[in-house]
Amino acid sequence: MTSLFANVEQAPRDPILGLNEQFNADARTTKVNLGVGVYFNDEGRIPLLKAVRNAEVARLEAASARGYLPIDGITGYNQAVQKLLFTESSPLIAEKRLVTAQALGGTGALKIGADYLKRLLPNAKVAISDPSWENHRALFENAGFEVVNYSYYNAATHGIDPEGMLASLNSYPAGTIVVLHACCHNPTGVDLSAEQWAKVVDVIKARGLVPFLDIAYQGFGDGIDADAFAVRQFAASGLSFLVSSSFSKSFSLYGERVGALTIVTANSDETGKVLSQLKRVIRTNYSNPPTHGGTVVATILNTPTLRLEWEDELAEMRDRIRAMRTALVEKLKARGVQRDFSFVLAQRGMFSYSGLTSAQVDALREKHGVYAIGTGRICVAALNNQNIDAVVDAIADVLKD
Numbered sequence: 512m513t514s515l516f517a518n519v520e521q522a523p524r525d526p527i528l529g530l531n532e533q534f535n536a537d538a539r540t541t542k543v544n545l546g547v548g549v550y551f552n553d554e555g556r557i558p559l560l561k562a563v564r565n566a567e568v569a570r571l572e573a574a575s576a577r578g579y580l581p582i583d584g585i586t587g588y589n590q591a592v593q594k595l596l597f598t599e600s601s602p603l604i605a606e607k608r609l610v611t612a613q614a615l616g617g618t619g620a621l622k623i624g625a626d627y628l629k630r631l632l633p634n635a636k637v638a639i640s641d642p643s644w645e646n647h648r649a650l651f652e653n654a655g656f657e658v659v660n661y662s663y664y665n666a667a668t669h670g671i672d673p674e675g676m677l678a679s680l681n682s683y684p685a686g687t688i689v690v691l692h693a694c695c696h697n698p699t700g701v702d703l704s705a706e707q708w709a710k711v712v713d714v715i716k717a718r719g720l721v722p723f724l725d726i727a728y729q730g731f732g733d734g735i736d737a738d739a740f741a742v743r744q745f746a747a748s749g750l751s752f753l754v755s756s757s758f759s760k761s762f763s764l765y766g767e768r769v770g771a772l773t774i775v776t777a778n779s780d781e782t783g784k785v786l787s788q789l790k791r792v793i794r795t796n797y798s799n800p801p802t803h804g805g806t807v808v809a810t811i812l813n814t815p816t817l818r819l820e821w822e823d824e825l826a827e828m829r830d831r832i833r834a835m836r837t838a839l840v841e842k843l844k845a846r847g848v849q850r851d852f853s854f855v856l857a858q859r860g861m862f863s864y865s866g867l868t869s870a871q872v873d874a875l876r877e878k879h880g881v882y883a884i885g886t887g888r889i890c891v892a893a894l895n896n897q898n899i900d901a902v903v904d905a906i907a908d909v910l911k912d
């Protein structure tokens with residue numbers, strides 16, 4: 512009798528998680544991991560934010576005073592997410608046009624959104640940017656959608672291809688789902704300008720496309736409010752759309768899986784019905800989300816002192832990444848590297864799309880123990896004063912070859 516799994520084939524390794532496994536197995540003490548999308552502090556550690564520590568203390572104190580742990584429903588989480596995205600005075604809140612559900616990180620928010628959209632629009636295609644976060648395509652394909660790419664990045668200018676993007680959007684039939692990075696585009700770090708967003712909103716509205724905004728780095732671009740610009744533009748347009756929020760990076764809570772899916776409906780009647788459907792998707796996947804990380808985030812967002820503490824720490828992370836961008840560009844220049852890397856200064860968020868070829872990325876890893884993604888994406892948020900000189904030397908070396 513053949514065994515149940517006798518004919519199972521080895522699945523390809525996830526490009527990022529696979530690289531991480533390789534990094535962990537690398538015995539070199541000088542190795543640097545610029546592959547994974549994680550913010551590390553100057554000691555190379557994932558920081559425990561003071562606001563998080565203080566919220567944890569408050570959480571435990573409240574639980575012991577009560578004498579029991581609540582089993583469902585985190586007070587104030589959904590409302591806090593909505594205020595972060597749309598501001599407290601948004602008419603969407605007053606008009607009860609928002610459905611928000613806590614989700615397992617940004618990935619979980621995309622997944623429940625995708626599963627719900629598959630029920631709503633079974634024949635729609637999903638369009639993602641070229642390039643996009645590695646998981647977008649696989650996630651929507653796994654939800655049963657055909658996924659296509661819209662033009663986004665111009666490698667020659669290290670900028671947006673605005674005409675190409677609008678041409679792509681204009682070619683789609685009504686009902687096509689368009690996944691947009693609301694800020695800090697992953698992997699390129701290149702975002703649309705206000706004027707470009709306005710044109711994108713117009714085309715999406717005119718053609719009846721369905722926007723799904725992914726906001727995984729709110730606060731890492733220009734600030735909490737500035738980074739919500741695109742989300743608020745869509746809100747002002749009167750369209751119905753979806754937003755997936757991730758708090759993994761902004762609260763430095765990677766392992767807790769904190770995120771949210773928000774759906775903007777046309778009116779309060781739709782809101783009630785959409786919520787009932789979304790609950791069904793969640794219920795049949797994992798029943799309800801864990802409470803720990805969500806309570807910490809809700810406590811911070813709803814407690815003025817903790818909120819200020821968090822905003823300062825988020826700004827500190829953003830400033831440190833910017834400082835690392837500047838240091839990288841200046842050190843490469845000082846090292847005599849001919850190629851101009853100044854485009855890196857205009858990129859936002861945690862990543863840089865360096866323009867290094869996959870052969871150069873291989874050489875960085877094999878010769879120097881510097882790990883980057885094959886597309887040339889490096890995580891600038893993983894650079895620090897201890898490792899940056901080794902990284903600069905390694906890049907200079909592979910460019911020389």
Ligand SMILES: Cc1ncc(COP(=O)(O)O)c(C=O)c1O
Nearest residue numbers: 548616617618644697727757759
């Ligand atoms: C664009 C984008 N969306 C979503 C996610 C997923 O976020 P989370 O780690 O919270 O699942 C990421 C994380 O890398 C991302 O870069």
